[in-house]
Ligand SMILES: Cc1cc2nc3c(=O)[nH]c(=O)nc-3n(C[C@H](O)[C@H](O)[C@H](O)COP(=O)(O)OP(=O)(O)OC[C@H]3O[C@@H](n4cnc5c(N)ncnc54)[C@H](O)[C@@H]3O)c2cc1C
């Protein structure tokens with residue numbers, strides 16, 4: 344079905360900090376806005392909250408919930424809708440293709456939403472690294488443990504180890520400890536001094552980091568820089584991990600075993616850029632080598648009518664995501680106003696955005712870049728793998744099969760994928776794409792996925808046979 | 818204020834709004850399927866619908882992601 348046969352002034356994909364701020368600021372300027380999210384509730388990753396209170400202690404959540412109320416009065420909210428592609432109509436409008444599964448048991452059905460403009464605010468997902476035993480049940484991504492707690496009120500385990508790199512490990516460990524888990528240690532593979540050493544970081548983040556450090560101290564959670572989890576052990580569930588001391592390149596110095604039932608692990612985030620790549624948006628390399636959508640000062644991508652905000656333009660946390668969303672919404676509203684007035688030259692340049700917001704965004708971006716530089720992924724992790732360690736969990740491809748493909752002459756990640764099949768399974772390389780690129784000695788390529796969410800053939804057939812959408816009132 | 822679902826006939830309590838995956842995990846069930854080739858156990862991993870480790874069969878329907886699927890009273894989970 345084509346939603347309401349209406350052409351919206353702006354369609355926003357993603358209902359996290361960035362998407363909600365963008366949709367609200369555009370709607371407040373009079374644009375007709377639709378916001379689409381696959382989740383049952385708005386919030387995205389940071390503002391995730393359960394259907395029934397009590398809500399998790401999340402700074403800024405009250406304000407966010409107020410924003411969502413204001414938004415629901417001014418915009419169309421399509422929750423429980425998964426976007427699988429976006430296409431361009433001959434007249435220039437964009438059609439967003441989604442599927443949704445109504446609760447009446449009638450199965451998945453396609454939905455199309457049309458817009459003159461699009462804001463991509465699809466966030467990011469965890470970036471785990473492979474190691475022996477990482478597919479044992481009980482090993483979760485750091486964000487996964489956080490999502491269980493924030494969205495479901497479920498504490499991931501009783502004896503929990505937290506490991507990886509980056510400042511995100513701190514709130515995850517603090518959250519688990521406060522909820523009653525025994526957190527046996529936070530293992531930061533980098534120096535951990537990153538925060539204090541970098542002048543930008545020392546200034547900007549000291550407050551927040553200090554409050555987590557305090558909370559960890561209160562729960563007697565040891566924070567151990569230059570250590571990592573090298574392996575997970577157990578029969579059909581996690582029983583113990585091997586923890587190692589590392590040198591600065593993440594080579595192993597010594598190891599010990601720690602009994603636990605849960606591991607929460609993450610080495611940063613991978614921005615979800617696939618819909619932008621599908622539309623032909625330019626990408627650039629972020630400070631950590633991740634491909635991200637390139638945007639100008641006004642959050643415009645290189646493709647006319649398409650804006651991007653939040654993690655897809657570079658990982659920087661919810662505050663930056665919200666600010667970028669707000670600026671994108673304002674810029675889209677300006678664009679609509681100038682289009683209505685027939686001012687095509689002014690539209691190209693764009694009207695001025697509020698200086699304070701622009702300056703604050705630029706400062707926060709510099710801070711985000713400094714954080715990425717302070718917590719890099721070092722090549723030493725590749726030495727933690729054994730021949731039989733799965734690199735791709737979906738297709739169950741061990742390291743040895745990757746090496747065989749390389750011996751057969753597959754020198755780049757793309758040829759390795761064709762020969763050994765990592766990244767050809769259900770997750771479409773979202774989890775193994777980064778490690779496979781690293782093992783091939785490359786930086787990860789922008790993801791090419793013609794269909795970004797799995798859909799049933801029935802829904803696809805229905806979408807293809809749908810009447811060409813007729814433009815609604817506009 | 819909880820309701821029940823079952824896994825292979827055994828009852829599992831659910832707080833309204835919880836996903837199938839969260840309810841199973843909270844009840845100490847860490848895996849509910851095995852992989853095609855190695856027969857390895859799988860449960861939650863990413864928790865947000867990205868990895869597809871948590872695929873689950875509910876009420877005999879084709880597999881869905883347990884971490885996204887909200888539990889409804891009486892849902893029957895079967896493991897393979
Ligand atoms: C699992 C996880 C947990 C996190 N927890 C925290 C935390 O506790 N504290 C913290 O500071 N940071 C956390 N982060 C970091 C987080 O990325 C940012 O803090 C913040 O959420 C970014 O906001 P955003 O609006 O850019 O993206 P998000 O909040 O990620 O929002 C993106 C939204 O887009 C939707 N979406 C994406 N693709 C599609 C599609 N194809 N169709 C429909 N909808 C789609 C998603 O469902 C999501 O709701 C977490 C990250 C992850 C991955």
Ligand code: FES
Pocket residue numbers: 860861862863864865866867868869870871872882883884885
């Ligand atoms: S746990 Fe990754 S998709 Fe459900």
